Structures are given as structure tokens and as C-alpha cells.
Amino acid sequence: MSERAIRGRLDGDFRLVEAEPRLAQLQRAAGGEEDGALAIPQIASLARLSRRLGITISRAAVAAEGDNDLDLWVRAQPVEDGVELEISGWAERPATAPAPAADAERQADFLRASADWIWEVDQALRFTSVSPAAASAAGKAAPELIGAQFTTLFRLIEDQEGTLPILSALAEQRRFEDQEAELRGSRGGRYRLAGVPLIDGLGRFSGFRGSATAVGSSTPKAETAPPTKPDTGAFGERLDQALRAPLSRIIASAETIGARGEGPIRQDYAGYADDIASAGRHLLALVDDLVDLQAIERPDFHPESEELDLADVARRAAGLLTVRAADRKVRVD
Structure with a gap:
């Protein structure tokens, strides 16, 4: 040591x-x-x-x-x-086998099935992941929420016994359900929170993966919200479940293979893995663009112009074609 x-x-x-x-x-x-x-x-x-x-x-x-x-x-x-x-x-x-996580993953799947959106926090209840629908409900960009305290987004409500289920679960490192909370900010809204513990490779508690399900609005302002918002949030959530999560797993696996994390492999195989990871990131960016399209439906939407690095676009395109071009003895500069 x-x-x-x-x-x-x-x-x-x-x-x-x-x-x-x-x-x-x-x-x-x-x-x-x-x-x-x-x-x-x-x-x-x-x-x-x-x-x-x-x-x-x-x-x-x-x-x-x-x-x-x-x-x-x-x-x-x-x-x-x-x-x-x-x-x-x-x-x-x-070396030891990773701690079994099948039960936690199965519980998380049940949470996703009935939830309006999904979140993850670390041991200190700081956000490490939020679904696009969560960012939409909060009226913020997803990167703004990463690292923020859980209570900056929610005002937790005590149950009939005067306790907060999420804090009791945090102390005992167990699953929790029926944590009532109000979304902070002008949009408001009341949610029911549930979560399952996350376990790291050493078998230690590392946070929660949870869900938020709308149970009604706590403010008149939320009642008069445009009717298109729940639909766009649901659209973002469906994309998150159907595309973002699988693509993220593909990218992570390809990066591990390309970095030879499981042991040495042939150079061309590592190159294939790098190409898969690059293509996956490209597709993930397209998914993000699809989620952003929901903003166009908002009445206060205004387009903004930004500079585009054509050289960077060309480099990315060349990188995606390099392996195929090499197979045909074509050099891409």
C-alpha cells in the first residue's frame, strides 16, 4: 500500500x-x-x-x-x-466479482415504467444525472443541474409521522417511496419521489437512482401552464429511455474496449471500438437535438445564431470514414 x-x-x-x-x-x-x-x-x-x-x-x-x-x-x-x-x-x-446489482436494476426498471422523469444523486444528494424531462420541468438546462443539491430543485414535505422518507433511507442506505416534494421555482408542481440505492464495485452505497411522478400542482401558476409541456416532457422521457440510455451503454463499452481496459487487443480492433464510440457520441448529440426541438413549440422561443467550426465537422466526418477508406486503400487527410 x-x-x-x-x-x-x-x-x-x-x-x-x-x-x-x-x-x-x-x-x-x-x-x-x-x-x-x-x-x-x-x-x-x-x-x-x-x-x-x-x-x-x-x-x-x-x-x-x-x-x-x-x-x-x-x-x-x-x-x-x-x-x-x-x-x-x-x-x-x-480480484472479486462485482457486487450483484440485478435486484437494484430491476427495481429501477419498475421506477422508470411509471415515472415522469428519472434522476440520480450521490451520497451527498448531489445530482449526477437527470433525464431531459427533468430539465424541462425545472426550466433549466441539464448541465446546470449536475452537481446541484437535491434540495435546490425540490422542497421536501414531511409525511404523516413528521419524517422525510428520503433522509431515513439515506441514513439506512435502503430503498424509499412516497416522498412528497414540491418543485421549486415559478413552474411549481407537486411530485411523489421514489428511489433505490446504488452500490459501487466495492459493495458500498454510492447514492440513489430515483423517479419523480407528478401528483398535481401546488400553485395556480402551474395549473395555467401551456398544455403542450407535459407532452414535450413525455417525448423527452421516451427518447431518454429508448435511445439515450442504450447509446450511453454502447459508448461506454466501446471506450473500454478501445482503451484496452480488459486487456491488450489488436490495434485494428481498438480502432473499430474508437469509431463505434465516436459514432455513438454523434448519435447521442442528435438525440439531444431532438429533445431540444420541444423548445420550438414554446411561444417564447427565439432562435439564436452561433458559429460553426467547419474544420471540426470535417475532422469528425473524416474520422468516421477512416477505417472504411483504409480498407479500400484510400487516404483521408
């Missing part, structure tokens, strides 16, 4: 440009190369999240090294030209 934090730095493309020997050794064991893309999926995902949110993130992570697992504590801090890493712990133990 290492008593001292091991440091490293990623550039803007998440390549490991600086690494102390122990981190460089783990990078090679994961199939990565010096100055190459970070090949340790658990650390790479935290680095991407830190860069996307623009905040420092410190979390436990488990990485595989040979036949053993490493218990790590990863601190990712975004900087101007990338992400700085500090990794401590380095406790080695025999």
Missing part, C-alpha cells in the same frame, strides 16, 4: 502526458502507452466527469492489475489544459 499520493496529468485529449512510475506501470498493465490515452477506465471516467463539470472530484475506484484488484482513492482536478490526478491508497487484494 502506498502512503504517498501518486501524481499524473492528462492533457485536453485525456492523454497521460505526465505520470509517476507507479501510475505509468498501471497504465502499461491496462494496455496503454506512454503519452497515450489513459487506459484505466475507472480513473478516465472520473477525469472526464471532473473536466465536464469543472470541479474537483475525489472518489474511490477499483482498478485491475494482473490477477489482483487495486483499491484507489482518485482526486481529479480540472486545470486549464487538462486534468491533474492524485491517486492514493494502492491497496492490493485478490
Whole structure:
């Protein structure tokens, strides 16, 4: 076990440009190369999240090294030209199977079936994920809600016994139901919240995945809301369930394969995985655009112009065609 934090730095493309020997050794064991893309999926995902949110993130992570697992504590801090890493712990133990999550996933599926929208929070009840319908109901962009406290969006209401079911469940790390809450802000609305606990790879509680179901409005203003809003919210939720979640899983799997997270693979196979991940991100962006179309139905909609980087569009298109072109001995510059 290492008593001292091991440091490293990623550039803007998440390549490991600086690494102390122990981190460089783990990078090679994961199939990565010096100055190459970070090949340790658990650390790479935290680095991407830190860069996307623009905040420092410190979390436990488990990485595989040979036949053993490493218990790590990863601190990712975004900087101007990338992400700085500090990794401590380095406790080695025999590899164990991930904690069973089938029951929690099954419970989450039941929640989705009857919910108006879906959310996820960490142990501190900070949002880590919200569905498009949630952002629509809150009148905010989804990125604005990530990292925000749960109570900045909801005013929790005590039950008949004077308790808050979500806080009781948080203390006992269990499922909860029938948490009444009012949506804050001018739109208002009353919701019934339910959630199931999330368990990480070490079998530890890591937050909740939950649902919000409208049970009626608490303010006259919400009663006079345009009738098109529930339809557009439902449209965004259907897209979220039918397209966004499957695409996200495909992208995550392709990135893991491309980063050789499960072990070394042939270079061309890694290239195929990178292309799949890139195409998946492109499709995910199209889904986001479809969800944004609901804003056009609003009476206060006004278009805004923005600059388009044609060179970036061309580079992305070339990247999608590179493998097919190479098979036909065509070079795309």
C-alpha cells in the first residue's frame, strides 16, 4: 500500500502526458502507452466527469492489475489544459466479482415504467444525472443541474409521522417511496419521489437512482401552464429511455474496449471500438437535438445564431470514414 499520493496529468485529449512510475506501470498493465490515452477506465471516467463539470472530484475506484484488484482513492482536478490526478491508497487484494446489482436494476426498471422523469444523486444528494424531462420541468438546462443539491430543485414535505422518507433511507442506505416534494421555482408542481440505492464495485452505497411522478400542482401558476409541456416532457422521457440510455451503454463499452481496459487487443480492433464510440457520441448529440426541438413549440422561443467550426465537422466526418477508406486503400487527410 502506498502512503504517498501518486501524481499524473492528462492533457485536453485525456492523454497521460505526465505520470509517476507507479501510475505509468498501471497504465502499461491496462494496455496503454506512454503519452497515450489513459487506459484505466475507472480513473478516465472520473477525469472526464471532473473536466465536464469543472470541479474537483475525489472518489474511490477499483482498478485491475494482473490477477489482483487495486483499491484507489482518485482526486481529479480540472486545470486549464487538462486534468491533474492524485491517486492514493494502492491497496492490493485478490480480484472479486462485482457486487450483484440485478435486484437494484430491476427495481429501477419498475421506477422508470411509471415515472415522469428519472434522476440520480450521490451520497451527498448531489445530482449526477437527470433525464431531459427533468430539465424541462425545472426550466433549466441539464448541465446546470449536475452537481446541484437535491434540495435546490425540490422542497421536501414531511409525511404523516413528521419524517422525510428520503433522509431515513439515506441514513439506512435502503430503498424509499412516497416522498412528497414540491418543485421549486415559478413552474411549481407537486411530485411523489421514489428511489433505490446504488452500490459501487466495492459493495458500498454510492447514492440513489430515483423517479419523480407528478401528483398535481401546488400553485395556480402551474395549473395555467401551456398544455403542450407535459407532452414535450413525455417525448423527452421516451427518447431518454429508448435511445439515450442504450447509446450511453454502447459508448461506454466501446471506450473500454478501445482503451484496452480488459486487456491488450489488436490495434485494428481498438480502432473499430474508437469509431463505434465516436459514432455513438454523434448519435447521442442528435438525440439531444431532438429533445431540444420541444423548445420550438414554446411561444417564447427565439432562435439564436452561433458559429460553426467547419474544420471540426470535417475532422469528425473524416474520422468516421477512416477505417472504411483504409480498407479500400484510400487516404483521408
